[in-house]
Amino acid sequence: xxxxxxxxxxxxxxxxxxxxxxxxxxxxxxxxxxxxxxxxxxxxxxxxxxxxxxxxxxxxxxxxxxxxxxxxxxxxxxxxxxxxxxxxxxxxxxxxxxxxxxxxxxxxxxxxxxxxxxxxxxx
Numbered sequence: 001x002x003x004x005x006x007x008x009x010x011x012x013x014x015x016x017x018x019x020x021x022x023x024x025x026x027x028x029x030x031x032x033x034x035x036x037x038x039x040x041x042x043x044x045x046x047x048x049x050x051x052x053x054x055x056x057x058x059x060x061x062x063x064x065x066x067x068x069x070x071x072x073x074x075x076x077x078x079x080x081x082x083x084x085x086x087x088x089x090x091x092x093x094x095x096x097x098x099x100x101x102x103x104x105x106x107x108x109x110x111x112x113x114x115x116x117x118x119x120x121x122x123x
Contacts, residue, residue, distance in 0.1 A: 008035060013071050020064045022046075025071035035068045042066055090119035 011031035015024050024042075026032055035042070043066065050057040094116035098109045 008038070011035065013073070017059070017063060020062045022060070022063045022066045024066065024068045025073070026068055027071070029070045032068050032070060039066050089123045090116060092116045093120065 008031070011026050011028060012035075013025040013027045015022060017023070024035065026035065046060050046063065050060050094113045096109075096113070098106055098113075100106050100109060
């Protein structure tokens with residue numbers, strides 16, 4: 001399921017094969033029409049997977065069609081917390097003229113200028 005786009009992989013509760021048909025159990029009825037529309041994408045992914053992994057080739061070699069249904073028996077996907085503390089290089093140089101007349105605005109712009117310069121020093 002990790003080969004599928006995230007919106008599809010979160011929709012699928014489980015798969016099983018019966019009578020040369022790959023059945024996909026969905027966790028919500030809203031996904032059924034979209035996944036039925038994208039069966040070609042899933043077929044292509046299965047074909048790619050079977051060329052890469054021989055164990056998968058044995059499992060999926062007899063699959064002739066794909067069907068989806070909504071299942072009330074599914075476990076919610078585990079919530080994986082990731083730390084997204086991405087740092088980007090500061091592109092600004094802090095070189096700008098302050099044309100404000102208001103002293104509060106001048107102080108705010110000076111603070112912004114200092115923050116930009118500090119970010120450039122840290123990068």
